[in-house]
Amino acid sequence: MYFYPAASTPGCTKQACDFRDSLAELNDAGLDVIGISPDKPAKLVKFRDTESLNFPLLSDPDRATLAAWGAFGEKTMYGKKVQGVIRSTFLVDENGKIEVAQYNVRATGHVAKLRRDLSV
Template identity: 60%
Template sequence: MTETKLAQGDAAPDFTLPTADGNTVSLDDYRGKRVILYFYPAAMTPGCTKQACDFRDNLGQLTSEGYVVLGVSKDKPEKLAKFVERDALTFPLLSDPGLEVHKAYGAYGPKKLYGKETIGVIRSTFVIDADGKIDQALYNVKATGHVASLKKKLNLA
């Protein structure tokens, strides 16, 4: 399996995906804005909940600095809707059950899990500039403390 890894300056792959509330979101909808696009393995699991709640708790600051936050997983919209409701998430969660967008961003492929090589979702975050280019491509991020570390990288801490 060939791995696509994005780097700073690459064009962010465009996409249109269904949301938890049954609408669709396209990257193109946010042209002219800075987007934080993060991929996580599974809604309602402990690490993914921690990460989503961190984004929720920091959304005010990120929004005031001109960022839009979008979360992507392979979960179906119905499960995402439960996640949004359970944890009062205030940003769009996008459903990519076919993993096309995950693969386009290099967020699916070989990874180490508990010391074993496996194939799966690679927890990743991308900062996309207003022109649709990758500003930061962060692979294999940790769920805990990720938003704080991202804010430092964005000079927001």
């Protein structure tokens, strides 16, 4: 499961397309992908369709899920402290236990690093 700031922005698009392009290998390793952002469902449908994304995108407009997972809060952006989505990735086992929690991940190269770390 990964949390991202906004659909159809350059970094989030790159990250989503990297997950899309790696999905078969991730699935073969027993991993499913779910993306969560504060975007409204209509924007997510457009993003999914435009980028041919092949995994679920969930909407969290009130940011309750983001906050519960520690993926929303204070972060530094362009040298300023702001409240926002903290780009994060979690590996959750079949019992709901968090196996890996990664915060402040980079949009570009993150999926490749994740695959290396997991030997996928």
